[in-house]
Amino acid sequence: MKLRILAAAVSALSLAPLYTAAQELIQPIKPPAQINIGMVELGKKLYFDPRLSKSGFISCNSCHNLSMGGSDNLTSSIGDKWQQGPINSPTVLNSSLNVAQFWDGRAADLKEQAGGPIENPGEMGFTHTLAVGVLQSIPAYVREFKQVFGTEKVDIDAVTTAIAEFEKTLVTPNSRFDQYLLGKTDALNTDEVAGWKLFKESGCVACHNGPAAGGTSFQKMGVVEPYKAKTAGEGRFAITGKDADRFSFKVPTLRNVELTYPYFHDGAVDTLPEAVDIMGRLQLGKKYTPAQNAQIVAFLKSLTGDQPSFAIPILPPSADKTPRPTPFN
């Protein structure tokens, strides 16, 4: 008897047209878990602190601005002494979900990434040693590092660990699309649902998948037709040296894509309709009709989730002995 009931239940379960988010190639963004709050608070200060740059003017937030979708909305970023960056700044939002960091994946994780811009002469223009020296000279920072890491000795490993921990919190759950995935069928209107269907059926989801709708793989930019980039980078090839990786870039997340313009690794495209048109033609060999394009764009705008919300951090002041920024020499 018990067995028969169980069998019936299993049968009902497998036959029911149950909608589950897990069946889709894009899954809902989950709120952050296993977070060290003290480390997040320290990392948040460091993320906003321009004293990690030579000039005292550029912080992580300058190019990954959390008021602007975790990006700077510029074609390419502005670095020390107004140098023009070689590539578009990717969003920091949901970047913990990426298979690797930077467009070419040269950093394995957020911690490794965080150290890069600080010592890049074209970005923050500093050195790890000098940045750590600044922090080590500030009593309130030293106390906070001691509380979080158990030692008053600040080092770049602790600095980037804290920044990465903060960045793990920068996920954007609760988009209307995620509400839809989780069963609120009226969270999307008919155009958005049609756009999502088209997005899947025409093959976009082959690369833009996973919770971040991207960030899971490297792919060639320009599959069916070549992409004429405005910048010289060869992408993943620079890391692997493999010919197959030439012009291959990390697939960007489409989460919050309405906020993270301009688009592509060279930031050449300002609007979503144009980006969708180009991706359809170059990657899929498809020319979307204006109506189809509008539906896909409508779907993409439903991917904007709850933006990180927190009080602006108040940075501890420099001490009399703190080395001063040198923006003009």
Add this chain to the structure above:
Amino acid sequence: MKLRILAAAVSALSLAPLYTAAQELIQPIKPPAQINIGMVELGKKLYFDPRLSKSGFISCNSCHNLSMGGSDNLTSSIGDKWQQGPINSPTVLNSSLNVAQFWDGRAADLKEQAGGPIENPGEMGFTHTLAVGVLQSIPAYVREFKQVFGTEKVDIDAVTTAIAEFEKTLVTPNSRFDQYLLGKTDALNTDEVAGWKLFKESGCVACHNGPAAGGTSFQKMGVVEPYKAKTAGEGRFAITGKDADRFSFKVPTLRNVELTYPYFHDGAVDTLPEAVDIMGRLQLGKKYTPAQNAQIVAFLKSLTGDQPSFAIPILPPSADKTPRPTPFN
């Protein structure tokens, strides 16, 4: 009988060594009042929005950073294309209490000030017309302007009115010194109280007075001895043309002075002990002993109040038709 009791009460009152804040030349900072919250929220977004600059990179908060005492902690600021500013950025904190704005007082109030940097070629490098055009193209901004100002037509008057309204909220009540003024006698330690006494008795308070401990008058920099400024500005003279105003600058607030280094209109001095020493000698003809200097510095650090606390604003995204920033041309 009743009269005698009253007389005795009055007598007790007038004879009692009652400490009242009103008797002092510095008064406690009051929380903001008569604030239009909708306008503040709009102004907060505008304050953080780099799209008010030609480059799309510089916002009000870039040089008046609310994570850093409302200043940039640089000798002089970085403007469009990394131009070096001619003068140190004064703090925005408590600036609503200033008799006028800018070091030379050339703007009557916060609203007039807010328009200056946007169209200053050495600062945000934009024009009012172009900045308004950007905002007018962004539907979420237009809706918010309509809600606050009753019209969908954005103009620079509304923009600067909203920014000024936000800036009115950037006061810093509840410093330990204010707690002391309000009767909590143990809010200051003996060194800090001695410093406050010295500050008054040696004449600092003649200029650094009012709730902001400054901002109430223009004074010559270098009264007893000339000040050898690192920059060329002649201060208030540029506005009035009066010889008496040569090298006369608005007395800066000492509120949060621990956070607003470097000091003086040319930002030439990094530390409070040095600033106190110079001011004593040049303005008052007094050479403080190291112990006196330390006491005054201790008092000054008690002027740090509650910093403005609010969630980072999330800026509405540009629309397809929004003109794009041009940082590199």
